[in-house]
Amino acid sequence: DALASQVAAGEVVERPAALVRELVENSLDAGARHIEVHAQRGGIAMIRIVDDGSGMDREDAMLCLERHATSKIRTKEDLGAIHTFGFRGEALPSIASVSRFRLATREKTALVGTEIEVNGGKMVAVRDHGGAPGTVVEARSLFFNVPARRKFLRTENTEFAHVEQQLRLHAIANPQVAFTLTHNGDLVLHLPATRDMLERIRGLVGDELASRLLKVEETTLHGVTISGYIGGPGMSRSNRQMQTTYLNGRPIESASISYGLREGYHTALMKGQHPVTFLFIQMDAQAFDVNVHPAKKEVRFHDGNSVREAIARCVSRTLEKAAK
Ligand code: ADP
Ligand code: MG
Structure with missing residues (x-):
């Protein structure tokens, strides 16, 4: 009714x-x-x-x-x-x-x-x-x-x-x-439509920021596959507007991911700052629940620690590689 x-x-x-x-x-x-x-x-x-x-x-x-x-x-x-x-x-x-x-x-x-x-x-x-x-x-x-x-x-x-x-x-x-x-x-x-993820990101954030992004080489840990682009520590922001993470193509937020990012950037990140991220996570659909809230934004991972660890590992490796 x-x-x-x-x-x-x-x-x-x-x-x-x-x-x-x-x-x-x-x-x-x-x-x-x-x-x-x-x-x-x-x-x-x-x-x-x-x-x-x-x-x-x-x-x-x-x-x-x-x-x-x-x-x-x-x-x-x-x-x-x-x-x-x-x-x-x-x-x-x-x-x-x-x-x-x-x-x-x-x-x-x-x-x-x-x-x-x-x-x-x-x-x-x-x-x-x-x-x-x-x-x-x-x-x-x-x-x-x-x-x-x-x-x-x-x-x-x-x-x-x-x-x-x-x-x-x-x-x-x-x-x-x-x-x-x-x-x-x-x-x-x-x-315009493009096959290139970085091209799309450039269309949204501009040449300057896009050119400074670090590529996250696709990695799988504990069944969590991660790829995408992240900003160096110097690019972090005071808000989360540029912090985007996707799970199987869906934009999501999750505490496990936030913890993982924090851990991955560890001392590089100043207090109150949020890194710039465009991260894409692929996982078996059985490994999480999406229907937690009608707005479908928060995701609950059955094994949040694995996700946190995979994110942290990926981020710290990408930052280390860039520092060399
Ligand atoms: P849901 O997406 O959960 O199925 P919605 O209320 O969003 O429910 O949409 C109901 C149905 O209407 C969809 O399952 C789909 O079959 C149809 N539909 C909605 N939007 C479109 C669209 N833009 N083009 C074609 N079919 C659509
Ligand atoms: Mg719908």
């Missing part, structure tokens, strides 16, 4: 950046090669994601707006080994229940697509859609019907900063996908 939907929605979509997280994940899952994110007024007035992914037929488009209508869980075993990002089938119904929502989608070979309008969880229109193949999801007036939630939104600039950070996280993990971000009609990010 509508109320349960709005309550659940607050946990999945707490702010515009969370919409971006969920909707871009869906676009990636749908095999998109180009993803555009358009925001107005920090994303509070509007977030629109345009992708060139698989699109949906009418039945699926209707179905995906029902709670737990994920196409991504087929068996119970799948729950333990999730390879796509989405797995709960809650994002779209949640977003649609707290916004003025529009989904327009068309499969590549379909002659005509489908457009659905939902107003605060109520489906108000379904019509043919003649746009390009792929999917457009638009959410306007976020939390217009949940004032208690709306109160927690920060300023438009702050909300947009979170939107941009969220898109950066996706962009780094997916260099083969082109991304565009606009705010109030102004182009903020334009990242």
Whole structure:
């Protein structure tokens, strides 16, 4: 029902950046090669994601707006080994229940697509859609019907900063996908598709910083495979904005990783400073839980010590090599 939907929605979509997280994940899952994110007024007035992914037929488009209508869980075993990002089938119904929502989608070979309008969880229109193949999801007036939630939104600039950070996280993990971000009609990010991870990082952080990054040679320890780029001790920051770690392609935060980084940089890192990292971790999906929080950010490793040790070892080796 509508109320349960709005309550659940607050946990999945707490702010515009969370919409971006969920909707871009869906676009990636749908095999998109180009993803555009358009925001107005920090994303509070509007977030629109345009992708060139698989699109949906009418039945699926209707179905995906029902709670737990994920196409991504087929068996119970799948729950333990999730390879796509989405797995709960809650994002779209949640977003649609707290916004003025529009989904327009068309499969590549379909002659005509489908457009659905939902107003605060109520489906108000379904019509043919003649746009390009792929999917457009638009959410306007976020939390217009949940004032208690709306109160927690920060300023438009702050909300947009979170939107941009969220898109950066996706962009780094997916260099083969082109991304565009606009705010109030102004182009903020334009990242062409590339095969080269460092090229994508350069597009985000600039030539100067990118040229000083140290390459982390791929290493496996205790079943934890690590690769990527890290900054030298002199490049560390007072905030964590440039500290990104990915687990099987998903941006995550984890205490074990933070401890590992701290240990790896040990005396090189001044107090209160955070190293610049773009680290990619690959692990068996059975070795961790991702469903700790609806926002899916924190990961719980079954063997956190192994992860900490692997990170620490990798970082200290990379720093030692650079110092030679
Ligand atoms: P989940 O991602 O957990 O399955 P969502 O609510 O995010 O749940 O999406 C529901 C379903 O809608 C997805 O499983 C997928 O089949 C479909 N879907 C959502 N977004 C897109 C998209 N951009 N392109 C194609 N299909 C999509
Ligand atoms: Mg999803």
